[in-house]
Amino acid sequence: MKISYPTLLRKSIYSLLICIGALSSLGASESRMSLDDLLKIDEQRLSETPAEIIEQSVPNLSYSNDDLFLDRIQTLAYTFPYGIINNGQKLQLIDESIWAINSVQSYRVRNWVQAQTVFIKPNASCFSRYNYVLYNRDTREAVEAQFVSMPENLNFYRQRIEKLDPYNRVIQLDDAERTVWAISMAETGFGFWSVGDYIIVGVNNDWRIAKYPHILINASISQGPYCEATFKGYGL
Numbered sequence: 001m002k003i004s005y006p007t008l009l010r011k012s013i014y015s016l017l018i019c020i021g022a023l024s025s026l027g028a029s030e031s032r033m034s035l036d037d038l039l040k041i042d043e044q045r046l047s048e049t050p051a052e053i054i055e056q057s058v059p060n061l062s063y064s065n066d067d068l069f070l071d072r073i074q075t076l077a078y079t080f081p082y083g084i085i086n087n088g089q090k091l092q093l094i095d096e097s098i099w100a101i102n103s104v105q106s107y108r109v110r111n112w113v114q115a116q117t118v119f120i121k122p123n124a125s126c127f128s129r130y131n132y133v134l135y136n137r138d139t140r141e142a143v144e145a146q147f148v149s150m151p152e153n154l155n156f157y158r159q160r161i162e163k164l165d166p167y168n169r170v171i172q173l174d175d176a177e178r179t180v181w182a183i184s185m186a187e188t189g190f191g192f193w194s195v196g197d198y199i200i201v202g203v204n205n206d207w208r209i210a211k212y213p214h215i216l217i218n219a220s221i222s223q224g225p226y227c228e229a230t231f232k233g234y235g236l
Helices: 007-022 036-049 051-057 108-109 188-192
Strands: 081-085 090-093 098-101 117-122 132-136 141-149 158-165 170-173 178-182 198-203 214-218 226-234
Touching: 090 108, 098 132, 108 132, 108 141, 158 198, 170 188, 178 214
Parallel strands: 117 198
Antiparallel strands: 081 090, 090 098, 098 141, 117 132, 132 141, 158 170, 170 178, 178 226, 198 214, 214 226
C-alpha cells in the first residue's frame, strides 16, 4: 500500500482551528501510534463525552428533499452493506471494503441489511479522527467511519483507475461503463494517484449544489484519502 498524503488534514485544518480549544493536544507518544491505537484513544475520549454532544457533532444528513437532487449522484456512489463484523465495530460494504465504525455509534449498523442504500461522505465533524460518515438512506442513520482495507480480490462492485491524464486532471475507471471523472484543481493529493489504484466513489458534502458533488476515495493509499470530483461522461 502506498504512503498516505495530508489531503484530509488540509481539508479539515480550518475546522480544527475552530475546535482546537475543545480537543486535547496529541502527545509525542500518540503521534507515533498506529491508526487502531489512535482510534481506541479517540473512542475512550468519546465514551467520556456526553451523548448529546456526540450526536450533535455528526452531520444531520436526513434531508427530506434528497430525492429532488438524486440525479446529481452517479450510480457508482450507491453502495450497500455486505457484512457486519464484531457486533458492529466494523462494516463491510458490497465492494468488500472494510470500515471501522465509531464504537459509540456501532449499535446503529447492527441491523443494516444488504437491501439498504449507503452513501459514503466526508466527515465534517472536528471532534473525531474518523474521516468519513456512512449514511444509510433507508434508515436515515449516519455513523462515523474510517476506511481500513480492501482485499486484493476480483469483485464486480469495485473499480480501478484504467486511464489517468495528470495534466487535464481526468481519470477513467474500469467499471462496465468506463466512467470518466474530473478532479478538483484544489486537490494536490491527486499527484499521488496511479493507474491501477482502487477507487471508491462517494458523495461530497453539500452535493446538491457543490461544483464537485462526488468524492473519489483512493483505496490503494493508506487510510483512503479522497479527492473532490465530478462525473464527466463515458470513455476517454
